[in-house]
Amino acid sequence: MADLSTKYLGLTLKNPVIVGSCELTSSVENIKKMETAGAAAVVLKSIFEEEILLEVKKYLDDAAKNSLIYTELSETLDYIDLHTKQETLNNYLDLVKKAKKETLIPIIASINCVSDSEWVDFAEKIQAAGADALELNIFLNPTDSKEKDFEKTAINIIKKVLKKTSIPVAVKLSNCFTNLAHTLVRISETGVAGMVLFNRFYSPDIDIDYFYVMAANKFSSPDEFVKPLRYMALLSDKVKCSLAASTGIHYGNTMIKQLLAGADAVQVVSTLYLNGIDYITTMLTDLENWMQGKGYFSIGQFKGKMSYKNIPNPALYERMQFMKHYSRIG
Numbered sequence: 001m002a003d004l005s006t007k008y009l010g011l012t013l014k015n016p017v018i019v020g021s022c023e024l025t026s027s028v029e030n031i032k033k034m035e036t037a038g039a040a041a042v043v044l045k046s047i048f049e050e051e052i053l054l055e056v057k058k059y060l061d062d063a064a065k066n067s068l069i070y071t072e073l074s075e076t077l078d079y080i081d082l083h084t085k086q087e088t089l090n091n092y093l094d095l096v097k098k099a100k101k102e103t104l105i106p107i108i109a110s111i112n113c114v115s116d117s118e119w120v121d122f123a124e125k126i127q128a129a130g131a132d133a134l135e136l137n138i139f140l141n142p143t144d145s146k147e148k149d150f151e152k153t154a155i156n157i158i159k160k161v162l163k164k165t166s167i168p169v170a171v172k173l174s175n176c177f178t179n180l181a182h183t184l185v186r187i188s189e190t191g192v193a194g195m196v197l198f199n200r201f202y203s204p205d206i207d208i209d210y211f212y213v214m215a216a217n218k219f220s221s222p223d224e225f226v227k228p229l230r231y232m233a234l235l236s237d238k239v240k241c242s243l244a245a246s247t248g249i250h251y252g253n254t255m256i257k258q259l260l261a262g263a264d265a266v267q268v269v270s271t272l273y274l275n276g277i278d279y280i281t282t283m284l285t286d287l288e289n290w291m292q293g294k295g296y297f298s299i300g301q302f303k304g305k306m307s308y309k310n311i312p313n314p315a316l317y318e319r320m321q322f323m324k325h326y327s328r329i330g
């Protein structure tokens with residue numbers, strides 16, 4: 001039997017399949033099913049800075065309705081602020097503790113953050129609750145025309161969290177940075193244990209019959225694996241941390257491609273919504289069968305075999321316009 005184990009964030013994983021952060025990972029029952037299906041680790045549903053602030057606002061609105069607060073200067077505000085934050089956090093810490101208690105796989109907590117402010121203290125508490133690692137979903141919105149320096153903001157966030165924690169910290173990033181490859185290399189040099197390439201943004205669509213804006217595709221499509229694949233191949237030899245591929249990895253074969261490009265692990269979400277949690281087993285069987293067919297006994301024998309450094313014509317990963325390719329069409 002092939003050895004599917006891999007190292008990610010300094011953790012030894014029994015195989016490269018990590019369930020990415022999503023609603024499914026907010027339930028310990030589901031996490032247990034994921035473990036049974038073969039998942040090597042799970043990233044919990046994110047706790048959002050925004051979520052905490054909204055909760056505070058909701059509490060304030062309710063309190064105002066009940067005439068508990070008369071002015072914005074009320075001292076009650078301080079108490080409510082603290083209290084509501086505590087409640088959201090405690091629920092999350094309970095999830096970490098329960099997931100740790102009831103499973104044997106690494107549990108990676110997740111914080112969706114946009115600044116280096118309040119939530120940084122949460123990171124310490126998440127660590128104390130027993131999380132094996134922390135993933136920061138650094139959600140810098142590229143439609144924001146006021147934010148000047150996304151790269152600097154991301155690095156500041158990372159530095160602050162690293163000061164507070166000793167568990168491995170991964171960052172999940174979008175592909176909307178200026179000079180993406182350079183930025184990712186710089187971020188990898190901050191001391192993070194890993195990067196997740198890439199986060200996937202919600203996209204708006206327009207209904208042309210009833211004139212409203214709706215969500216385009218909640219789930220990725222299987223051909224979306226190509227963008228992470230390019231950057232995986234380009235960067236896996238250059239970055240100073242481990243790498244997980246994310247977005248569009250629906251099947252065993254796309255996981256294999258990411259490993260060939262140099263990924264240490266992959267994260268899967270949409271495929272589990274579309275094909276069920278048990279589909280993890282199919283992906284792992286496909287990986288094992290492929291390895292057997294190629295005569296590989298371990299992931300290390302082929303990881304990065306098709307990375308930038310290891311192919312005869314690495315420019316194939318750099319080329320953005322495929323003139324020859326397009327000129328043959330039509």
Ligand SMILES: Cc1cc2nc3c(=O)[nH]c(=O)nc-3n(C[C@H](O)[C@H](O)[C@H](O)COP(=O)(O)O)c2cc1C
Nearest residue numbers: 020021022023045046137200220247248268269270
């Ligand atoms: C329903 C749903 C909920 C999600 N919630 C989160 C979340 O809380 N935090 C996060 O970092 N990513 C979240 N994501 C993004 C996924 O972790 C992942 O990055 C994205 O779906 C791309 O991977 P995929 O192609 O395997 O779906 C969510 C995705 C879906 C579909």
